[in-house]
Amino acid sequence: MFIFVSKLKKRILRYFVEISYLGSAYHGWQRQPNALSVQQVLEESFTTLMSSPIELVGAGRTDTGVHAHQMFAHFDADPIEDQVHLIFRLNRLLPSDISILSLKSVKPDAHARFDALSRTYHYKIVNRKDVFEFSMSHSVLQPLDIEAMQKACDLLLGTKDFQCFSKSNTDVKTFICTVTVAKFIAIKQGLIFEIKADRFLRNMVRAIVGTLLEIGQGKHPYTRMNEVLASKNRSEAGPSAPAKALSLVSIEYPEHLFV
Numbered sequence: 735m736f737i738f739v740s741k742l743k744k745r746i747l748r749y750f751v752e753i754s755y756l757g758s759a760y761h762g763w764q765r766q767p768n769a770l771s772v773q774q775v776l777e778e779s780f781t782t783l784m785s786s787p788i789e790l791v792g793a794g795r796t797d798t799g800v801h802a803h804q805m806f807a808h809f810d811a812d813p814i815e816d817q818v819h820l821i822f823r824l825n826r827l828l829p830s831d832i833s834i835l836s837l838k839s840v841k842p843d844a845h846a847r848f849d850a851l852s853r854t855y856h857y858k859i860v861n862r863k864d865v866f867e868f869s870m871s872h873s874v875l876q877p878l879d880i881e882a883m884q885k886a887c888d889l890l891l892g893t894k895d896f897q898c899f900s901k902s903n904t905d906v907k908t909f910i911c912t913v914t915v916a917k918f919i920a921i922k923q924g925l926i927f928e929i930k931a932d933r934f935l936r937n938m939v940r941a942i943v944g945t946l947l948e949i950g951q952g953k954h955p956y957t958r959m960n961e962v963l964a965s966k967n968r969s970e971a972g973p974s975a976p977a978k979a980l981s982l983v984s985i986e987y988p989e990h991l992f993v
Contacts, residue, residue: 746810750838750846750992751776751790753805756831758869758978763796763805772796772832776807779827783820784811793846793985794853797937799977801870804835804984808846844991851986852914852930855939858979859947860924867923872943872979878950880918880925885956886949887916889963890929890942897966899942900935909935909966916942937974944972 753776761769765777773790780788790807814820817837824834858871859878867873890913897909915930927943949956962970 745813747813748808748810748840748842748844749814750806750808750840750844750987752835752838753802753807754833754835755802755805756870757796757799757801759829759831761798762800763792763794763802772802772805773807775829775832779824780809783823783827786811791846793850794934794982795936796982797940797977797980801978801981803981805982806846806850806985806987808840808844839993840991841993849987849991850932851988852932853934853982853986854915854928854930854984855934856981856983857927857929857939857943857975858921858924858981859927859943862923864923870978870981871924872976874924874947876951878925878947879952880920880950882956883946883950884918886946886959887918887927889956889959890916894963895966896935896938896963898962898968898971899938899945900968901937902968904936906935911935911938939980940974940977941968941971943975943980946972947975948972 755772757772759770760772763772765771765773773792777788777790788809788811790809792807793805796802814837821834821837828834859874860867860871861874863873893910893912895909896911900909911931911933913929913931915928917928919926919928927946929939929942945959945962948954949958
């Protein structure tokens with residue numbers, strides 16, 4: 735007599751992991767064949783602790799040297815019974831410049847990149863040489879016309895073609911982005927440039943900052959921003975500001991994704 739034993743297949747669930755990292759030691763978020771990336775370090779740590787290959791899909795790609803106060807990625811895995819303990823073990827295994835902030839169950843079709851409603855970046859500009867700020871800020875010692883820079887920021891708002899601020903030879907279907915916030919925030923030692931949009935092109939924020947600094951230094955009037963946008967030509971925009979002062983600070987998602 736044969737007895738057939740039914741083996742129940744484990745249910746695979748999708749999770750969002752919330753991450754923060756200093757980008758100084760990494761060649762950006764995305765895996766690369768010959769350079770260390772944040773994604774690689776995280777995937778190797780997850781795979782080690784979960785005893786099965788884990789692939790992370792990030793909310794976007796930060797460039798070499800760019801930081802993230804809040805980055806999200808999704809992955810599929812067997813049900814995780816003790817998420818708090820897994821976070822604890824991951825943070826012990828990961829290097830000091832990468833941290834797991836939270837782990838959240840999401841719907842099976844939730845996507846860290848395509849479901850994001852908006853992303854917000856900060857760029858920190860300081861007005862003096864400060865050894866404690868050097869690694870995460872850009873020093874600009876000459877006076878800046880902040881009023882002109884803010885007027886130029888206002889010209890970025892709305893749904894526009896931002897090809898002029900995109901890295902050359904970027905493989906994207908469209909250069910259209912919708913910017914909802916572009917402003918300067920005064921801080922004790924300088925300025926924070928804040929920009930929020932539904933999506934960003936490669937190098938976009940740093941190219942915008944470089945253009946704004948040229949306006950602030952009196953090289954162009956604030957109306958130069960319209961000319962640069964209309965040109966759709968990267969060479970018309972200012973030089974890319976250093977990556978070390980740029981941080982991804984928040985990503986927004988619709989509430990219905992989380993379970």
